[in-house]
Amino acid sequence: MSNNLKLSVSPHIHSGNSTSTIMLDVIVALIPATVAGCIIFGLRSCLVLAACIVSCVLFEFLYNLILKKEQTIGDFSAVVTGLLLGLNLPANIPIWQCIIGSFIAIIIVKCLFGGIGCNIVNPAITARVFMLVSFGTMTTAAMPTVVDTVAGATPLSAETIEQSIGELFLGLKGGAIGETCILALVVGLVYLLVRKVISWHIPLTFIGTVYICSFFMEGLDPIKALAMILSGGLFIGAIFMATDYVTSPSTAWGKVVFGVGAGLLTFLIRYFGDYPEGVSFAILFFNILTPYIEKWTKHKVLLAGGKKA
Amino acid sequence: MAFSLNGVHTPHRKNTQNKATIRMPLPDSVTIPMSMHIGAPATPIVKIGDTVKTGTKIAEATGYVSAPIYSSISGKVTKIKDFLLSNGSTTQAIVIESDGEGSVDDSIFPPVVDSKESLIAAIKESGIVGLGGAGFPTHVKFNVDPEKIDYLIINGAECEPYVTSDTVTMVSRTEDMKIALSIICEFFGIKNVIVGVESNNKTAISSMKSFAQDMSDVCKVDVKVLPALYPQGGEKVLIYHTTGRIVKLGMLPIDTGCIVINCTTLAAIGNYLTTGMPLIEKCVTVDGGAVSEPQNVIVPIGAPLANVFEFCGGLKTEPAKIIYGGPMMGLTVPNMDQPILKNTNAVLALTEKEAWLPKTTACIRCGACTNTCPFGIAPALIERAYDKNDIEELEALNVDACMECGCCSFVCPANRPLVQKNKLSKAVLKNAKSKGEKK
Numbered sequence A: 001m002s003n004n005l006k007l008s009v010s011p012h013i014h015s016g017n018s019t020s021t022i023m024l025d026v027i028v029a030l031i032p033a034t035v036a037g038c039i040i041f042g043l044r045s046c047l048v049l050a051a052c053i054v055s056c057v058l059f060e061f062l063y064n065l066i067l068k069k070e071q072t073i074g075d076f077s078a079v080v081t082g083l084l085l086g087l088n089l090p091a092n093i094p095i096w097q098c099i100i101g102s103f104i105a106i107i108i109v110k111c112l113f114g115g116i117g118c119n120i121v122n123p124a125i126t127a128r129v130f131m132l133v134s135f136g137t138m139t140t141a142a143m144p145t146v147v148d149t150v151a152g153a154t155p156l157s158a159e160t161i162e163q164s165i166g167e168l169f170l171g172l173k174g175g176a177i178g179e180t181c182i183l184a185l186v187v188g189l190v191y192l193l194v195r196k197v198i199s200w201h202i203p204l205t206f207i208g209t210v211y212i213c214s215f216f217m218e219g220l221d222p223i224k225a226l227a228m229i230l231s232g233g234l235f236i237g238a239i240f241m242a243t244d245y246v247t248s249p250s251t252a253w254g255k256v257v258f259g260v261g262a263g264l265l266t267f268l269i270r271y272f273g274d275y276p277e278g279v280s281f282a283i284l285f286f287n288i289l290t291p292y293i294e295k296w297t298k299h300k301v302l303l304a305g306g307k308k309a
Numbered sequence B: 001m002a003f004s005l006n007g008v009h010t011p012h013r014k015n016t017q018n019k020a021t022i023r024m025p026l027p028d029s030v031t032i033p034m035s036m037h038i039g040a041p042a043t044p045i046v047k048i049g050d051t052v053k054t055g056t057k058i059a060e061a062t063g064y065v066s067a068p069i070y071s072s073i074s075g076k077v078t079k080i081k082d083f084l085l086s087n088g089s090t091t092q093a094i095v096i097e098s099d100g101e102g103s104v105d106d107s108i109f110p111p112v113v114d115s116k117e118s119l120i121a122a123i124k125e126s127g128i129v130g131l132g133g134a135g136f137p138t139h140v141k142f143n144v145d146p147e148k149i150d151y152l153i154i155n156g157a158e159c160e161p162y163v164t165s166d167t168v169t170m171v172s173r174t175e176d177m178k179i180a181l182s183i184i185c186e187f188f189g190i191k192n193v194i195v196g197v198e199s200n201n202k203t204a205i206s207s208m209k210s211f212a213q214d215m216s217d218v219c220k221v222d223v224k225v226l227p228a229l230y231p232q233g234g235e236k237v238l239i240y241h242t243t244g245r246i247v248k249l250g251m252l253p254i255d256t257g258c259i260v261i262n263c264t265t266l267a268a269i270g271n272y273l274t275t276g277m278p279l280i281e282k283c284v285t286v287d288g289g290a291v292s293e294p295q296n297v298i299v300p301i302g303a304p305l306a307n308v309f310e311f312c313g314g315l316k317t318e319p320a321k322i323i324y325g326g327p328m329m330g331l332t333v334p335n336m337d338q339p340i341l342k343n344t345n346a347v348l349a350l351t352e353k354e355a356w357l358p359k360t361t362a363c364i365r366c367g368a369c370t371n372t373c374p375f376g377i378a379p380a381l382i383e384r385a386y387d388k389n390d391i392e393e394l395e396a397l398n399v400d401a402c403m404e405c406g407c408c409s410f411v412c413p414a415n416r417p418l419v420q421k422n423k424l425s426k427a428v429l430k431n432a433k434s435k436g437e438k439k
Helices: A017-041 A045-066 A079-087 A095-113 A123-134 A158-170 A182-194 A201-217 A220-231 A234-240 A252-270 A278-294 B116-125 B139-143 B165-172 B172-187 B202-216 B237-243 B261-276 B305-311 B370-372 B379-387 B391-396 B407-411 B418-438
Strands: B020-022 B027-033 B058-060 B075-084 B090-098 B153-155 B193-196 B220-226 B256-262 B283-288 B295-298 B319-323 B344-352
Touching: A017 A045, A017 A079, A017 A182, A017 A234, A045 A079, A045 A095, A045 B027, A045 B172, A079 A095, A079 A123, A079 A234, A095 A123, A123 A234, A123 A278, A182 A234, A201 A220, A201 A252, A220 A234, A234 A252, A234 A278, A252 A278, B027 B075, B058 B090, B090 B193, B116 B139, B116 B172, B116 B261, B139 B256, B153 B237, B153 B261, B165 B172, B165 B202, B165 B261, B165 B283, B172 B202, B172 B261, B193 B202, B193 B237, B202 B220, B220 B237, B256 B261, B283 B305, B283 B379, B295 B305, B305 B344, B305 B407, B370 B379, B370 B407, B379 B391, B379 B418, B391 B418, B407 B418
Parallel strands: B020 B295, B153 B193, B153 B256, B193 B220, B283 B344
Antiparallel strands: B027 B090, B075 B090, B283 B295, B319 B344
């Protein structure tokens, strides 16, 4: 009976972590934002989300099939990409645009660079930026009640701000399906932190930097600065897009650099740029810088520095 | 201590912790390899046909870093042959057929120890090597300037899943430990002793606390409760968590004023000093889902695994892997003829389900490998450098700091062969360095 003994190098047990369990955790963390988006923006948002998810998975499936590569849709990363892309689009976007966005995300950004783990920029972010640039205002300014960064430019009276902070937090305003309900996004963040899928570094430094910069820009008004961070896609970007493992630094200090840098760039674009929203551009830019940031913030090996053997 | 080192939460599965330890009946034959320690293999001093008794020296240490070997049964030497060890190296092995009597060699009597030198000589003569698993000859460890020793650290951190043989020592062999520690402290002038035990090992902690009290007039024994996190038993991890000192690359523990000795090694020294019986048997944890009755068994060194498992009620299901030691760092065994070695602390027969490893997929750069590495090494980057055969990068990444604990591979969601590539990288680096020196 001992003829079938397997020989292998240790370790012989595994934690059971896998790419698919991590992706499922991200999907679970996105459920509150998804549900909130569907309530706020109606059934049309479900259609947009479904179109993005189905087309993302289908594109990856077909790519692997046609190129005779090992099928990778089982790791659920395409589902996450589709869901994130959908949540970053307004509910009234034409479905054909969703499909084009999915094509950009999965085929151009992910598969052509070598599939999961090899893409240099975040697929969903890149697709969102592509759509913003190609289809104009469709991606952000579709809803009539957009508060977004206009809140920063338009002086609001004290009462309306007080009132709108609550509304901003609950997401009762225009914008992309998943980005408006801050409450739901924070619930997702807590879940990801508890499950140790992500660390606090990027979300905190990213959002914190935008807050501090806005605070000074708004004449030391904490409420206006709060309205600034609750607007637009900052939370969904900082929590779910900027923390993408593949395209963000893996070192703690690298994450801090990434978060502060992206926060600063978001602030600059919001206040001084032509585009109303800077989060996507900031993340995309720092995606590209990630290998360099990682090089500058290498982990210190505890035992290093002894006399060399 | 500034901060606690990282690690992983492995499953504990210490099924044998509270079970009685049973001595196994003498096997029909034993196969004793000449290389059961780090260093030069021992040289056989018996011939085929010689009659040996329990405790008869059958092989002499070859050089300084080596250890003598003794017969674990009485009987006749029937073969001296080449033997393929589980680690892939070939060594000589002496096969002894038992006469079933187990009679003890007449020359066995307690050694006379009256100085540091005679103590080291006695330890060398006992054949004792690091019993925690490393198998480093113990006498070499003690051949240091006593002035340099600030702490003697007793390693009671049994961090591998399943394995409980050290716990058994700490609970039931405290007398042996006391004798050894008293004599070592006396001749080395050691004042401070620390016992490191993991926080979840309650029985060992309480036993070691009363041990510390009993030892109080000889030396100060501090029982340090360690986090229940794998790998606390790693030498450098243990030194850091007990003293806060860092054994940097290229340094030995003594360079930081520490000597680490495994609790079972200490007990073995105590046993030798009182009885004169050298290291001929070993308490081994026999466990794993395929074993009918998991328990701790006292086994003569050289007994084939088949006999050991048979004594534990046999195997109830077909095992996928049989392992020497724990599942995090243990070596797989090719067949049941392999013997129990000096440094075997466990043999596990793992079922298909227990030994299941997920499919290897692409690295998603999650950073879990670096974040769980106790020393903060970056295995994912080492893997890439290894694949590119980038020697300079491997050196810059400090791959030599890797103690091969396997945390990185254990947590990797893509199940990349990380610690495996670290091992290969260390070999590649060593090779490149020796080539460089030749030039």
